[in-house]
Structure formats: C-alpha cells, structure tokens
Amino acid sequence: AKDTPLKVDVKKAVDADKILANGEALEHGIAGRKETVNVIASDSGLLKDGDLTATMTSVESLDDDIQPKIELKDKGSGMYSLIYVAQAVGQYLLHINQEGQPIQGSPFNVTIRPPPDASR
Numbered sequence: 001a002k003d004t005p006l007k008v009d010v011k012k013a014v015d016a017d018k019i020l021a022n023g024e025a026l027e028h029g030i031a032g033r034k035e036t037v038n039v040i041a042s043d044s045g046l047l048k049d050g051d052l053t054a055t056m057t058s059v060e061s062l063d064d065d066i067q068p069k070i071e072l073k074d075k076g077s078g079m080y081s082l083i084y085v086a087q088a089v090g091q092y093l094l095h096i097n098q099e100g101q102p103i104q105g106s107p108f109n110v111t112i113r114p115p116p117d118a119s120r
Helices: none
Strands: 020-022 028-030 034-040 052-058 069-076 079-085 090-098 108-113
Touching (some): 034 090, 052 079
Parallel strands (some): 028 108
Antiparallel strands (some): 069 079, 090 108
16 A cells, blocks of 8 residues: 555644744843843744743853753743843853754853942
8 A cells, every 4th residue: 555645743843943042141141130031933833831941051060059040931922031040150051942952053152240340
C-alpha cells in the first residue's frame, strides 16, 4: 500500500526561530535593579502557558544565591515581558526557550554592572 497518503498532524508548530527578544537588558543591566526584556512571539504560532521559559545563570559562579530571579509576564497578542534582577556584578547567560528550543539569538551574554555611586 505504497499509495496510502501519509497522515500528518497539522497542529501549528511553534517556531522558536521566529521569537525575538529585544531591549538593552539583553546586553547589560545594573546589579539589584529590575531589568526588562521584550519578547515578541506574535509570528511564531500559538504559545500555551509554560511554553516560554527563561533561565539566567552566572558565568563566573555556581552559587545559587546569586542566580537571578526571572519573571515572565504575558502581555497578550504574543508579547511578553521578561523581568530579571541580578544581585551580583558579572557575566551572565540568559537562555530564552520555546518548548526547550532556543529562540533567535539565545543564549544572550549579559553584563551586570555595579549601581552608580549615589554618594558622588
């Protein structure tokens, strides 16, 4: 039965390559300050809760205490805000994944700098 058509599940696959992230916080941030990255998934297909995940890890330290806290907020229409707070100065890798697949440009190299000296 080589003429039997192959059945293909036509669930719209989400294309992680079409998910974009932008904002200065992808490159640098200030220690202890909330930094926001915009994640645009509007052209990538349908995202379900939990499809989009993010982790940020220090390149220099495995100390769990300094790993940044991350929050992903769904703003609707395929737009998300990724908010992170890194407490320690240094180099970090920000991974943004869609169902385990890295989005375009991920992982991002982020430099966290000390806060400006308020006493000057």
